Amino acid sequence: MTPLKIVLTGATGGIGSAMALAFAQAGHSLVLLGRNSDGLEALRNSLDQPERHQIMRADLSSAEAIISLAADLVDAGGIDVLVNNAGVSDFGLLTDLHDDELEQMLRLNLLAPMRLCRGLLPLLCASANACIINIGSSFGSIGYAGFSIYCASKFGLRGFTEALQRELADQEIAVHYLAPRAVRTKMNPPAVVAMNAELGNSEDEPATVALAALGLLIERQSCSRYLGWPEKLFVRLNGVFPRVVANALKNQLPIIKRYAKQQRETRSL
Ligand SMILES: NC(=O)c1ccc[n+]([C@@H]2O[C@H](COP(=O)([O-])OP(=O)(O)OC[C@H]3O[C@@H](n4cnc5c(N)ncnc54)[C@H](OP(=O)(O)O)[C@@H]3O)[C@@H](O)[C@H]2O)c1
Numbered sequence: 001m002t003p004l005k006i007v008l009t010g011a012t013g014g015i016g017s018a019m020a021l022a023f024a025q026a027g028h029s030l031v032l033l034g035r036n037s038d039g040l041e042a043l044r045n046s047l048d049q050p051e052r053h054q055i056m057r058a059d060l061s062s063a064e065a066i067i068s069l070a071a072d073l074v075d076a077g078g079i080d081v082l083v084n085n086a087g088v089s090d091f092g093l094l095t096d097l098h099d100d101e102l103e104q105m106l107r108l109n110l111l112a113p114m115r116l117c118r119g120l121l122p123l124l125c126a127s128a129n130a131c132i133i134n135i136g137s138s139f140g141s142i143g144y145a146g147f148s149i150y151c152a153s154k155f156g157l158r159g160f161t162e163a164l165q166r167e168l169a170d171q172e173i174a175v176h177y178l179a180p181r182a183v184r185t186k187m188n189p190p191a192v193v194a195m196n197a198e199l200g201n202s203e204d205e206p207a208t209v210a211l212a213a214l215g216l217l218i219e220r221q222s223c224s225r226y227l228g229w230p231e232k233l234f235v236r237l238n239g240v241f242p243r244v245v246a247n248a249l250k251n252q253l254p255i256i257k258r259y260a261k262q263q264r265e266t267r268s269l
Pocket of ligand 1: 010011012014016034058059060061086087108135136179180182183185186187188
């Protein structure tokens, strides 16, 4: 496939670094974005032909930082692909979440991809292989106790992606939504890992998500992909029979509340 220039947010994270590895191995050039210069440098040096890849530091929760990043990317030349992957998740009951956590989740998971898409669209549309991949979640389709704000951010991202797919349907750009289920990364604190184990929720390796993202680079038709079985069935079921899913999840509530309490105690230490 044609070598692409890919802007990847959250590059130093679990899923981000797996995608960086897979994209670089496939011969693509990367612009690795994150807040931590040492982490970005270490990641670049671990990739095939490090000199082909750039690193840029930006705190994507700031609108000003995104404007200046977009200007730097224009100066750095053309790009083909934007992968909106950076994200945060704070597990806890709504009443346990602080206002700054709530704002940070919405800024990073929802506003940042919107701002990056808007800022980079002119640059992307100049490419014959233009593509956007927004990394969502199965929690972008299923409201789950203990993740109300995270779910809101990912439901928002899914809606934004769908609208953008339709708004750009007459242009040569593919806009994809990729929704993993739980993945083994540092995003999930020990309480969430233990809760998933007790509930029998499977966790994927980051490489599984990276492989799916790699496959999307060659899809010229915009699409939405959900990873993991039975999660992708629950996504559809929740859309058609939400009450069935609500009843099943109600049985899990005592367990979720127990781990949310554990998480609250850990946070207040
Ligand atoms: N892990 C899961 O179970 C799971 C499941 C479904 C979907 N997802 C989604 O997958 C994506 C990646 O998650 P992950 O599991 O790989 O998480 P992760 O390992 O915690 O990595 C998160 C990445 O986001 C970056 N980031 C955090 N705050 C930032 C900020 N203010 N500005 C710029 N970058 C920032 C971090 O970079 P720094 O080095 O700057 O901190 C890090 O590279 C997220 O969108 C997440 O919602 C994850």
